[in-house]
Amino acid sequence: MGATLVLLCLLHVLQSPTVHSVCDVSQKFSFYMDGRFYRQYLKQHDVRDVRNWGSLSELDLSNVNLLVLTGGDRRIPYDKEAVARIDAFMESGGVVLVMADGLKGPVPVSSLLDRHGAVLTDKRAVSPPTGVGELQGRDIAFRGGSALELKEGWAPLILDAKGAVVLAERVVGNGVLVVGSRGLFGHKPDASDPINDHWVGSLLVERASRLQIDPKLPHRRTWAEDSRMAGPLKLEFHDGTEKFADGILEVYEDVRPHLLAITGVEPAPGMIQRMLILPTGGGGFSSGVCIAIGAWWGGFPEKRYPMVELVSHEAGHSWVLPHPEPVWNEPIATWFGIEVGRRMNMPEAQAALERQLRKARRHDPDLDGIDPMDPEAHRDLVWGKSYFVFEELERLHGPGAMAKYFQAKRKNVSPDRPDYTMDDCVAVWSLAVGENLFPWFRSLAFDVDRSRTDLPSP
Numbered sequence: 001m002g003a004t005l006v007l008l009c010l011l012h013v014l015q016s017p018t019v020h021s022v023c024d025v026s027q028k029f030s031f032y033m034d035g036r037f038y039r040q041y042l043k044q045h046d047v048r049d050v051r052n053w054g055s056l057s058e059l060d061l062s063n064v065n066l067l068v069l070t071g072g073d074r075r076i077p078y079d080k081e082a083v084a085r086i087d088a089f090m091e092s093g094g095v096v097l098v099m100a101d102g103l104k105g106p107v108p109v110s111s112l113l114d115r116h117g118a119v120l121t122d123k124r125a126v127s128p129p130t131g132v133g134e135l136q137g138r139d140i141a142f143r144g145g146s147a148l149e150l151k152e153g154w155a156p157l158i159l160d161a162k163g164a165v166v167l168a169e170r171v172v173g174n175g176v177l178v179v180g181s182r183g184l185f186g187h188k189p190d191a192s193d194p195i196n197d198h199w200v201g202s203l204l205v206e207r208a209s210r211l212q213i214d215p216k217l218p219h220r221r222t223w224a225e226d227s228r229m230a231g232p233l234k235l236e237f238h239d240g241t242e243k244f245a246d247g248i249l250e251v252y253e254d255v256r257p258h259l260l261a262i263t264g265v266e267p268a269p270g271m272i273q274r275m276l277i278l279p280t281g282g283g284g285f286s287s288g289v290c291i292a293i294g295a296w297w298g299g300f301p302e303k304r305y306p307m308v309e310l311v312s313h314e315a316g317h318s319w320v321l322p323h324p325e326p327v328w329n330e331p332i333a334t335w336f337g338i339e340v341g342r343r344m345n346m347p348e349a350q351a352a353l354e355r356q357l358r359k360a361r362r363h364d365p366d367l368d369g370i371d372p373m374d375p376e377a378h379r380d381l382v383w384g385k386s387y388f389v390f391e392e393l394e395r396l397h398g399p400g401a402m403a404k405y406f407q408a409k410r411k412n413v414s415p416d417r418p419d420y421t422m423d424d425c426v427a428v429w430s431l432a433v434g435e436n437l438f439p440w441f442r443s444l445a446f447d448v449d450r451s452r453t454d455l456p457s458p
């Protein structure tokens with residue numbers, strides 16, 4: 001009974017948020033894409049959160065009262081329409097949090113802050129910081145960053161050791177603009193550290209809930225709004241990433257025939273239908289159906305090989321599904337990229353391979369001593385040894401050993417098989433090359449056993 005009541009109350013809270021927040025990942029993609037900011041700072045309050053992946057200039061803020069922005073990336077300036085939309089949102093009562101620093105030079109969000117008399121300086125704030133006003137006496141964690149320079153109308157909330165402002169707010173119309181150094185919020189590369197969670201959420205929610213939203217109306221993620229079909233592939237982007245989309249599509253189109261040749265098969269059925277361009281230099285991800293590519297990865301478009309490797313890697317995941325490779329799911333995807341690069345006569349590809357082999361040999365000089373399946377095995381060993389195995393299989397059983405493997409995998413491993421172990425993997429390799437490879441893998445220290453798989457022998 002008691003538990004039921006508690007549950008009902010919880011459901012009530014979940015159904016009636018007082019705050020609809022949007023965390024923007026359109027100006028610069030970040031780990032906040034997965035709702036991390038919400039989980040760290042807003043979850044314990046009555047908040048429903050979504051992310052914005054589309055152009056800010058087209059974001060529907062009509063039933064939103066909190067918008068969370070970061071500094072952005074210089075390759076995607078804020079356009080006038082975006083700034084006007086955010087200003088109108090604040091005028092109507094919305095709250096905007098900007099987490100940004102000026103230490104590395106100007107950032108795009110400055111075009112919004114300028115209009116309200118706030119400058120992200122290049123001067124480093126000095127620890128320890130102290131709270132003022134409602135944050136007086138609170139513990140303030142600060143991971144470093146720049147101080148603010150503010151015109152009149154601003155109320156400081158946190159000062160550094162020398163009295164420079166690190167967090168401040170000002171009223172804009174019926175709403176509020178809150179600006180703080182990035183170092184006051186999760187600051188690890190993956191933003192996994194919820195620093196200052198004892199005050200950030202309540203400060204934002206208290207201000208945002210002054211503007212009423214209708215909790216009964218849906219609050220949905222906004223996706224990148226532009227797309228076009230490129231053959232069977234749907235290319236997705238927004239106004240800021242559009243200029244990178246064609247170049248990355250061209251790389252995909254160059255890479256695809258090589259992936260077909262290397263794997264000897266088409267992507268798994270239903271896979272790789274969409275390619276999303278992300279505003280980042282920080283890599284990409286794949287869901288199999290959708291691959292997402294960081295637009296300026298490795299210095300693209302000036303430098304091309306890193307993009308060839310990345311696109312091959314993310315696309316490659318769509319070839320191995322529904323059964324990801326044990327041990328070398330990630331290495332095999334990058335090896336596809338290296339192999340594509342070699343086939344395209346890019347010298348960086350062979351260099352990337354040799355670099356990783358050297359790193360692995362530091363742990364296991366002849367690459368026959370350490371089992372890469374051992375959870376203690378070093379990452380460099382796992383990657384380098386995986387490359388070594390692929391190269392050796394090609395040398396001993398090629399040409400086209402990898403293609404024979406994937407053809408055998410498609411033929412012998414049904415999509416609904418519950419799992420795919422390393423024993424299964426070696427059994428498939430054996431079928432592919434027509435020879436029992438269990439002894440060979442064991443000679444390289446892999447703990448594999450013919451008797452642990454039900455797949456047929458060659």
Ligand SMILES: [Zn+2]
Binds near residue numbers: 313314317330333
């Ligand atoms: Zn991957």
